Amino acid sequence: MGLIDGSKIANDIKKELSNEISLLKKTHNIIPGLATILIGDDPGSKVYVRLKQKACQEIGIYSEKIVFPNNVTEEKIFSSIKKLNENDKIHGILVQLPLPNHLDQLRIMEKIKPEKDVDGFNPVNAGKLANRDESGFIPCTPKGILYLLEQILPSLEGKNITIINHSTVIGRPLAMLLLNRNATVTICHIKTDNLKKYTQNADIIITAAGVPNLIKIDMVKDGVIIIDAGFSRVEGKIVGDADFENLKEKSSHITPPTGGVGPMTIAMLLENTVLAAKKNF
Structure with missing residues (x-):
């Protein structure tokens, strides 16, 4: 099992951005x-x-x-x-x-x-992404998830990826990003019947349903990559959509309930803000 340390990756991005900001201030x-x-x-x-x-x-x-x-x-x-x-x-x-x-x-x-829509939710930016144009701002959580995946795999082409979220914030823009990289994408959600049917053969599962321990060990194949953007509190403890303790040995890579996707979302927001500032010259 490879633990995907989103906090460390996000901190590395923040260091690079800090240097960029210093240069922006000095030169422009x-x-x-x-x-x-x-x-x-x-x-x-x-x-x-x-x-x-x-x-x-x-x-x-x-x-x-x-x-x-x-x-x-x-x-x-x-x-x-x-x-x-x-x-x-x-x-x-x-x-x-x-x-x-x-x-x-x-x-x-x-x-x-x-040009100031750093969350990527303005219809202009959303429309660009829908037309395979990634020159606008990309929503921060999908962008962060893609960044994590690209640290693990040299290519997403041909990978079977199941997303459990169909919102305009995560699932839909993420599907478009993955399709742009020639992945085979299945979108599910909390109303999907027989979710196991769509997860058991997936190479990668990305979940953001907000349902504690939704993804169980019998729903995935050996060596699966799991990106868990779900967030719930159970008896005061933060829990993801994936049954982390049981899945961590069966998966090849998995994000933890905390320190996985969350820090990446913030890092991508900071990156988008710096990109917006750089568009001024």
Whole structure:
């Protein structure tokens, strides 16, 4: 079993980005800037935003946080995004998900300039990816997962890959990235009947269902690679979608419940912010 240490890989990326930021400041007098919009009081969202701001501080990215109450109107969010779009100090804009039910995610993402859409959710960037064009911003979790896989395998061509998530945040953009590399991709989700049918012959399983221990030892073949982006709390303990303790010996590579995909998501957000800043010259 090879443990995929996402924390170490992410730290290596952050060191490289820190050097890039120092060079940007020295040669172009540019400090990459990221603005995060947090809506409501979701505990998980607060934690993620805090981690993102801490990571920015560690490598020299300027960061701002705009906080709105749960009952904020779309018009107020649009107004805030407009100001950030026009602010030259801000190169990347992120609206923390999930949003309160009364807000339209697509309408909000449409308001972010594509060149500042470091989460990759604006329809322009999503449309580029759907057309095999990866020159726009790629959503951070799929980008991080792809990075991990490319550290393990020289090529994904011909690999049978099962994704358990069909959201626009992870599953769909990830499928497009993998198809661009000629993998054979199957998309499942928590409503899929007989999930084992789709996982038992997969070379790679990528899961982000948020169902504790969904993937069990009898559902996978020997030597499978498992990327677990699921997150749940069970009796105060963080648990992934994969039954880690039983699967770690059967898999060739596997991410742990913590320190796997999460740090990579943040590292890719930082990378996208630096890329956005570099597009200014």
